[in-house]
Amino acid sequence: MAEANEIPDEWYFITAPQDVSWNKGSKTSDVQSYATNNPYLHYGTTELRKLSLNGAMVEGFSDGMQVEQNIIDLEACMRIVLDTDDGYAAPFCWEVYAGGKTYGTYVIDGVSVKEQIRDNDGMAARANVDISLREVAPYQVNAGIDITAEAITGDLTPEAQEHLMKKDNEAKDQDKKANDAKNNKDGTGSGSGSGSGSDKADPNQGPDEIGNKAWG
Numbered sequence: 001m002a003e004a005n006e007i008p009d010e011w012y013f014i015t016a017p018q019d020v021s022w023n024k025g026s027k028t029s030d031v032q033s034y035a036t037n038n039p040y041l042h043y044g045t046t047e048l049r050k051l052s053l054n055g056a057m058v059e060g061f062s063d064g065m066q067v068e069q070n071i072i073d074l075e076a077c078m079r080i081v082l083d084t085d086d087g088y089a090a091p092f093c094w095e096v097y098a099g100g101k102t103y104g105t106y107v108i109d110g111v112s113v114k115e116q117i118r119d120n121d122g123m124a125a126r127a128n129v130d131i132s133l134r135e136v137a138p139y140q141v142n143a144g145i146d147i148t149a150e151a152i153t154g155d156l157t158p159e160a161q162e163h164l165m166k167k168d169n170e171a172k173d174q175d176k177k178a179n180d181a182k183n184n185k186d187g188t189g190s191g192s193g194s195g196s197g198s199d200k201a202d203p204n205q206g207p208d209e210i211g212n213k214a215w216g
Contacts, residue, residue, distance in 0.1 A: 007081065007092060008073045013129075018055030020098070024048070048135035051096065051103055059126040068123040071113055074131070078108045093136050105141055106133035 027044030058067045082089045096103040109132040117126035 007076045007079055011074055011077055013053075013056045014059055014067070014070075015057040016098070017053040017131075020051075020053055022049050022051040022103070024050070048137065049104060050109075051106060051133040051135070053096075053129075053131045053133070056129045056131070057126070058124075058129055066119065066123045066125055067127060071124060071127060071129070074129065075111055078111065093141050094133070096133065105136050105138070107136055108132075109134045 025047045027047070029042050029044070031040040031042050033040055058070055077092065077094065080089050080091050091107050093105050093107055095105055111132075112130040113124075114128045115124045115126070116128060117124070119125050
């Protein structure tokens with residue numbers, strides 16, 4: 001695993017990207033309803049920005065000047081490092097600047113390198129670089145926690161608890177009434193008559209038959 005000190009604190013393009021573009025989408029869908037010409041639009045969530053820096057030239061500008069290490073440093077910006085103090089692994093987040101303008105905080109999603117000139121040792125002296133980045137929500141920066149992996153917990157309001165308790169008591173009352181009606185129908189309910197002493201259980205009978213012995 002690479003150590004954190006192998007990852008540069010900052011990285012510069014030698015020449016500016018020829019094309020800077022981004023898109024920001026959302027989760028939307030049409031809900032088709034019967035007998036209407038105006039379907040319902042369901043809007044789910046807003047996505048984070050996706051940024052692309054294309055056609056940046058990494059060039060030595062002079063004979064014998066290599067840019068190999070510059071490209072390696074860019075790839076190193078994608079590494080995941082282990083935070084031994086807090087006990088979690090995470091990638092670095094990067095602020096993307098163009099002069100005094102900032103595009104936000106991102107993780108590097110991908111790097112594409114096209115070597116154009118190489119020296120006799122095969123090291124790159126000129127290359128075009130394309131970088132794709134994904135925006136990071138502010139609450140994840142310096143937190144080291146992916147909130148999608150946490151369980152969402154909550155509690156009922158007092159009104160909801162009272163409503164559920166009321167429903168539970170009603171269900172218990174309904175069960176009691178049903179059991180009382182069943183016992184009265186089967187003749188197993190309490191009565192004023194006395195039991196017969198000659199009515200004995202047969203040991204050859206099964207448990208169900210013994211249990212259903214009626215007392216009149």
